[in-house]
Amino acid sequence: EQAERTERIEAALGELGDDVVILGHNYQRREIVEHADFVGDSYQLSKQAAEADAEYVIFGGVTFMAESADIITDDDQTVILPSMEASCPMAGMAEALQVDAAWAEITAAAPDADIIPITYMNSYADLKAFCASQGGLVCTSSNAHRAFEWAFERGDKVLFLPDKHLGENTAYELGLEDEIAQWDPWDPEGKDADEVAESDIILWDGYCQVHERFRVEHVERVREANPGANVVVHPECRREVVEAADVVGSTATICETIEAAEPGETWAIGTEIHLTEHLQRWHPEVNVLPLCGDACMDCNAMRQIDPNYLTWVLEELVAGRERNVIEVAPEEKELAGLALERMLEV
Ligand code: 13P
Numbered sequence: 433e434q435a436e437r438t439e440r441i442e443a444a445l446g447e448l449g450d451d452v453v454i455l456g457h458n459y460q461r462r463e464i465v466e467h468a469d470f471v472g473d474s475y476q477l478s479k480q481a482a483e484a485d486a487e488y489v490i491f492g493g494v495t496f497m498a499e500s501a502d503i504i505t506d507d508d509q510t511v512i513l514p515s516m517e518a519s520c521p522m523a524g525m526a527e528a529l530q531v532d533a534a535w536a537e538i539t540a541a542a543p544d545a546d547i548i549p550i551t552y553m554n555s556y557a558d559l560k561a562f563c564a565s566q567g568g569l570v571c572t573s574s575n576a577h578r579a580f581e582w583a584f585e586r587g588d589k590v591l592f593l594p595d596k597h598l599g600e601n602t603a604y605e606l607g608l609e610d611e612i613a614q615w616d617p618w619d620p621e622g623k624d625a626d627e628v629a630e631s632d633i634i635l636w637d638g639y640c641q642v643h644e645r646f647r648v649e650h651v652e653r654v655r656e657a658n659p660g661a662n663v664v665v666h667p668e669c670r671r672e673v674v675e676a677a678d679v680v681g682s683t684a685t686i687c688e689t690i691e692a693a694e695p696g697e698t699w700a701i702g703t704e705i706h707l708t709e710h711l712q713r714w715h716p717e718v719n720v721l722p723l724c725g726d727a728c729m730d731c732n733a734m735r736q737i738d739p740n741y742l743t744w745v746l747e748e749l750v751a752g753r754e755r756n757v758i759e760v761a762p763e764e765k766e767l768a769g770l771a772l773e774r775m776l777e778v
């Protein structure tokens with residue numbers, strides 16, 4: 433069945449030629465990654481989308497990534513997401529309407545401050561547009577510290593959303609760990625106006641349920657079972673897990689870390705399980721292990737991009753039908769594009 437599907441995908445790609453480019457996030461399944469023209473982290477994929485000149489960009493990733501690709505590509509290019517169910521739960525934790533209401537409370541708590549909102553790439557286009565409208569920008573896990581520096585050159589405080597862990601880890605990287613206020617929009621007790629007034633960094637209470645599951649015990653256990661093991665984790669992990677690890681970074685940094693490892697070294701990986709499996713295949717000379725041994729770190733949103741759907745959208749294109757087109761509303765496109773451009777510039 434798999435061989436037949438591969439044949440069908442290759443046949444469709446053969447027909448479509450240069451009209452199609454496939455971008456695949458590092459967390460995609462093996463069969464998607466194997467058909468991708470480019471595989472990378474969120475930042476690299478947004479750069480690839482900006483540079484792509486194919487008529488169709490097929491995005492192996494989640495909705496917010498495909499939206500960003502639609503914003504960044506030219507108007508005559510079409511972005512297709514093989515499954516419309518591939519929505520990152522973290523992106524849904526900061527809805528633009530809700531942020532708009534919170535913004536009124538936060539700015540009222542610090543009326544004399546210039547607050548710059550920064551949204552993680554893992555957010556929808558309307559929130560990216562909101563951030564640009566308030567003088568802010570987008571960042572990914574590979575440039576969050578530079579986005580914070582950019583913001584502090586222009587304002588006094590940063591509101592970072594949706595991922596509190598990436599926000600906290602970035603604050604530590606910049607030596608601003610004593611400057612953090614938490615903002616929990618779901619809990620009246622979690623919104624402390626005095627704390628906002630006193631702190632430079634306000635963190636929205638969102639998180640990734642895949643990365644939050646990693647615990648310090650996982651790091652300890654892997655080191656006990658594998659003396660000499662190194663640990664690399666994604667900055668969406670809790671602060672204490674990042675502190676216990678040897679290296680922290682985006683999925684591209686995780687890949688580079690394993691590429692640079694000496695043969696025979698052991699590396700435990702604290703991120704989504706598909707990337708760990710790719711790295712095991714790509715670098716058999718390195719002993720690559722999942723940080724949580726029971727392979728529980730599966731992102732359901734990324735998993736929605738089933739190779740059968742990839743086959744379907746490609747064969748439909750061959751038949752002249754565009755399926756699962758991702759189109760950002762024109763009124764959001766310009767401002768969200770500005771937020772992304774600011775990121776690409778920092
Ligand atoms: P990267 O930008 O590191 O690829 O991460 C994206 C993501 O969704 C992590 O969960």
Ligand code: SF4
Binds near residue numbers: 521554642732
């Ligand atoms: Fe979203 Fe987490 Fe999946 Fe990344 S791993 S796409 S942040 S749910």
